[in-house]
Amino acid sequence: MENTEGNAIELHGDEEIIEVIDLNEMEPDPDDLADDLEDVDFEDPGNADDEGWETEDEMEAEAEQDDSEFTFSKHTGSVFCVSLDPKTNSLAVTGGEDDKAYVWRVIDGEVLLECTGHKDSVTCAVFSHDSSLVASGDMSGLIKVWKLETKEEICSFEVGDLEWLEWHPCAPVLLAGTDDGNVWMWKIPSGDCKTFQSPASQATSGRVLPDGKRAVVGYEDGTVRVWDLKQGNAVHVIKGQDGHQGALTCLAFNKDGSLVLTGSVDGRAKLVNTTTGKVVGALSVEGGKAKGSKDEGETNSVESVGFCNILPLAAVAYLDGTLAIYDLSTQALRHRCQHEAGIVHLQWEESSSMVSTCSLDGALRVWDARSGNMVSEYHGHTAEILDFAINREGSLAVTASGDNQAKVFCLQRPDR
Template identity: 85%
Template sequence: MDNNTQGNAIELHGDEEIVEVIDLDEMEPGPDDLADELEDVDFEDAGNADDDDEGWETEDEMEAEQDDSELTFSKHTGSVFCVSLDPATNSMAVTGGEDDKAYVWRVSDGEVLLECTGHKDSVTCALFSHDSSMVATGDMSGVIKVWKVDTKEEIWSFEVGDLEWLEWHPCAPVLLAGTDDGNVWMWKIPSGDCKTFQSSACQATSGKVLPDGKRAVVGYEDGTVRVWDLKQGTAVHVIKGRDAHQGALTCLACNKDGSLVLTGSVDGCAKLINTATGKVVGVFSVEDGKAKGSTDKEESNSVESVGFCNILPLVALAYLDGTLAIYDFSTQVLRHRCQHEAGIVHLQWEESSSVVSTCCLDGALRLWDARSGSLVCEYRGHAAEILNFTINREASLAVTASGDNQAKVFCLQRPDR
């Protein structure tokens, strides 16, 4: 493994510019500390994306031979791309879809609590704030809206370039977004005070605010990774060159204390990064039992989702070819390879167990025991691919989003419960 790493000094590349960001320690700053007025910032107008028949949907719609779900939410009139549960109670879900709408609805009975309208394109990001009081929705064209859940009012909106991802701060009313032009935006909500983190002109494809609330990790289309200090407005670490990925980042996740970040890429590799030092401390690929980097770009197998187990030193990688790879990250040894019938879209570990769940293009939700690598349960009910899912804290239910225009709630029953 190559150990070339970046030091603590800030490194600028090309036209890269770093702009001071919001001081999260002072939620009511003075005039000198406020972000530049929004009208002083030039924004690129993003038009509506053309409808594309080659989207997420498979060519042949699958027939749902069985339905294991407890509830089906059918308000959307197009594919459902994203789903999140409210972090405070896990009693509300928000889904976004191809119909340019998002819905907040009650998980117990499917009752619509809020209909989020006014978007120009498919809603691909929809998530609750840390206290569940607000919902942010974002569409592909870059229109972002924030809604107050209890009053059902739109309290803020903004338009950026084509949107790649949206992320709430873990303990403050602050929203971050990554865009196609490489910028990362940060706003106070609902005041709209704004700062940007600017880098090279390539997509900011994935981002995550670390649990300490002071740093964010952002992955880019050129394979680089930056660790941003949100208070100082500096890139404290830049992972580039031979330490960077050899293709665009597709996903990233952090462990519980934020000391480690795992990144996945179209190059078929995942990299383990120490967020304190910026060093790459592990590289994973399913080429063989011992983790190593991919050498054949043409045959690389994209990593679609990654995640850490909270109770064991294990990580999981989900691949486009349907492989779920479970590694011991302390030794970088491949423990289990769990094969799916079609490509995996997303994975999620349970909060307090060694069970990892996956959703797949074959329309199934599967639970795997990471200790043994065995399949625990399989749930079906969708007539098309599952595009996203989430599991509640107790791991007692899952909510799925599918290309069949539906979201479903599954009760997760296991022999050990």
């Protein structure tokens, strides 16, 4: 997908595999896991200020309606990505077309860290599991890791063109997927590394499962692989008729990681059992063609997917602006929520039936998956929203947009 200026917004080794993290012996306790990692041998592959933060009253609003509480305008180009720190949800990190990432405090807008030195647009910026580290990655494949306490860069890596960046859920271990099909894994801060190699097809999306022992990676050729992070081998490969017939665009797992939902440009979302590697369901809207498409072969690409934590529901967002809510027990379409423009990203609230979407029309919307009704709608951006993040309570959202701004919205609902 591209923004209105034509900029890519898709956030989507060695031959010898070496033994690294003994993840099978990991306990669920993060401290024990971190201790275990200290004894693991890796192989080196050889290789503050608050400026830019304005209240709504202080800024010159370009939009007729601005529902945001604050606008962060430090970036000088499109803002491609945003994440909230997992420990407190009080910090945001944004990455943009200006080759920079910023870590800033949501409550008062103070800039805590300016991540500089990148050579291209920063399309990935994520916090570690304990919120002590931030990784920023640019399109060219330059990845930098920063320690928030000291505000210093502690290591950096250069790989092929970057597709995605993901922290391990309970250890200082960073994974990345690149356009040459490799998946990289580093121990931080030492930088010790191993790679997971596959046929030359872009590793377009990837997630580490909640057990911390496996990662699911989707590829441009429609293949999905479940990798064993200790052994370095693919324990399951889903391809051909079982796989997708187009590039993977997104994937998500349910709360316990037993199911993965994958989305593709082929217009389908597939449910995969991560234990058996079997496809247990395929979800698609009727017709399978993008709305208004003149090309009979043009499918309605899936742009984002996600599971509800409290109900057996899944959401699939499509390029034609359809948000589809599916019942997992029957795999039937329960609700079809239509947007006027293509959906970029969706996110379920952690402990409710509310699912939020951002789209190319610059609006953020909240939907009740039980009824299929839109609960609230928020405006303020003058260009497409490219990413957003919601806090655990579902009371606050931070958006990133092609208008060079990030905004903070307070989410209000009748039950609050």
